[in-house]
Amino acid sequence: MASAASADRSRHAPAVPTAAVLGLTALLATSQLYGMIPLLGPAAAGWRTGAASLTWLVSAFGFGYAVGFLLFGPLSDRFGRRRVIVAGIAATAVTTGLVAAAPGPHAALALRVLQGLTTGAFPPVAMAYIAERVAPRHRLTTVTLLTTGFLSAAVVGQLVAQGLAAALGWRAFFAAGAAAFALLAAALARVLLPDEPRAGGSPLDAYRAMPPLLVRRDLLPLYLTTTTVLAAFVAIYTGLQLTGTTGLLELRASALPVILAVPFLASRLSRVPAPARLAPALAAAAAGVALVGLLHPGTLGLALLLMLVTAGIAVAVPTLIDTIGSRAGAARAPAVSLYSALLFAGASLGPQIAGALAAHGLAALGFALSALLAAGAAVPLVRPRTARTARSGRSGRRSRP
Structure with a gap:
């Protein structure tokens, strides 16, 4: 022993x-x-x-x-x-x-x-x-x-x-x-x-498992939402840089306490089912960027709104991991790898969104990012019609006199 x-x-x-x-x-x-x-x-x-x-x-x-x-x-x-x-x-x-x-x-x-x-x-x-x-x-x-x-x-x-x-x-x-x-x-x-000795399996098996996950009806909405999360987050900070916003040092630092606090609240947040956490988190982030565009606040107001945006994003990121991982079952590893790749692919789009809209001011950027995050919050709430539902509907129609 x-x-x-x-x-x-x-x-x-x-x-x-x-x-x-x-x-x-x-x-x-x-x-x-x-x-x-x-x-x-x-x-x-x-x-x-x-x-x-x-x-x-x-x-x-x-x-x-x-x-x-x-x-x-x-x-x-x-x-x-x-x-x-x-x-x-x-x-x-x-x-x-x-x-x-x-x-x-x-x-x-x-x-x-x-x-x-x-x-x-x-x-x-x-x-x-x-x-x-x-x-x-x-x-x-x-x-x-x-x-x-x-x-x-x-x-x-x-x-x-x-x-x-x-x-x-x-x-x-x-x-x-x-x-x-x-x-x-x-x-x-x-x-x-x-490293411990490993079986000589081919990495191609994992690569082959990924494409079917992208079209699974229970995962596709979550993957679509994933691309919006860091796209908006990176875009708002890039937009602040491109528009010459003052007080950038303070604005960047203001989000750090929120980021550090969220992991320590994980145990309490985990009591709320993951789908119930996701939509409010993204809705809060959407409200934050919308208010940035609507109010044109000073440095203090902007810092508070960026804290709201950061809190929503910081809650949404691990919530998506939990939800995708639990739905993927035995395919959890490739499903989470796809999630991570799409998350940062979305982050890569953020600077391009900011570059296209920053010339029109923070208002245009804030409203566009709010719409993007709101769409990301809404997509997982739309339940796709499953095969069982479709068969049930066809059976009901055939039984009618």
């Missing part, structure tokens, strides 16, 4: 260092998406182009990130979680350094796609690693720290980027990021447990 307990402990990762290094990596990884938003102006000035034309540098990373989610999750089933995570973060140190050295917008665009792709090796594989190698009593805490890192990157990434750009120029954010990724790759290699 003692030897069995010892063997079981050897399979479990050390709780504190694992949670710390995974949480820091999550924060740094997703900061590479949001950090580009405050750098649009400085980069445009350096390259003598318009800031709106550089919104593709935000989108390019997001698209690469989304593809990385789909690509590396199944590959880690074959080659091992630790191997894929460490290799992906080490590669990201290189691609992030290349972005810092980009000679012009076109090169930067290609490099941002590549940077997003390599960074995408981390999130889905880290979640799988936690499920397999972290002891059950530490699992919830570790997942909470990981997701808090992902969510807080929306604020921390922008604040750090804005500060470094003001002091050292916009390239400093990526140069510092490259050094940080290199250090984290070494830390991950030291902390993560060696």
Whole structure:
């Protein structure tokens, strides 16, 4: 019995260092998406182009990130979680350094796609690693720290980027990021447990499972909603940057307390069924961006409204994961991978929405984003007609005299 307990402990990762290094990596990884938003102006000035034309540098990373989610999750089933995570973060140190050295917008665009792709090796594989190698009593805490890192990157990434750009120029954010990724790759290699032997299944099996999930009647509405969530969130912050809104440092910082508070309210929120949480959360975010456009508030009012938007988004993101995962059943892993990819594909559309509407002012952007979020809240409430319902209807019609 003692030897069995010892063997079981050897399979479990050390709780504190694992949670710390995974949480820091999550924060740094997703900061590479949001950090580009405050750098649009400085980069445009350096390259003598318009800031709106550089919104593709935000989108390019997001698209690469989304593809990385789909690509590396199944590959880690074959080659091992630790191997894929460490290799992906080490590669990201290189691609992030290349972005810092980009000679012009076109090169930067290609490099941002590549940077997003390599960074995408981390999130889905880290979640799988936690499920397999972290002891059950530490699992919830570790997942909470990981997701808090992902969510807080929306604020921390922008604040750090804005500060470094003001002091050292916009390239400093990526140069510092490259050094940080290199250090984290070494830390991950030291902390993560060696990969266990794995069966030689083909990753193609996981890839083949994904397309049918996209057309399942119980999942399709949720996937459509998923694309709206970060699209609106990224668009409002990009719009604030493009319209020259004052007090951006304070506005970005105001959302951080909300992001940090939501994970600690998870136990209370979980008492409410996931579908009942989703629509009110997105409706609150929709109301927030609509009021931004309607009221044209000052810095304090805008900060309060952005806190409302952030709270709605921060509740909606894990709620969608819960709902999709529970409906997918045995296909949970590919279903959640698809969710993550669509979430960040939507985030990639946000800068383009902002770029198209910012010239018309925050009112036009706020109303458009409100409509987008309201549609996202309404789509899951529409119940598709199931096959059983259709057959019942046909049977009823045939029984009529």
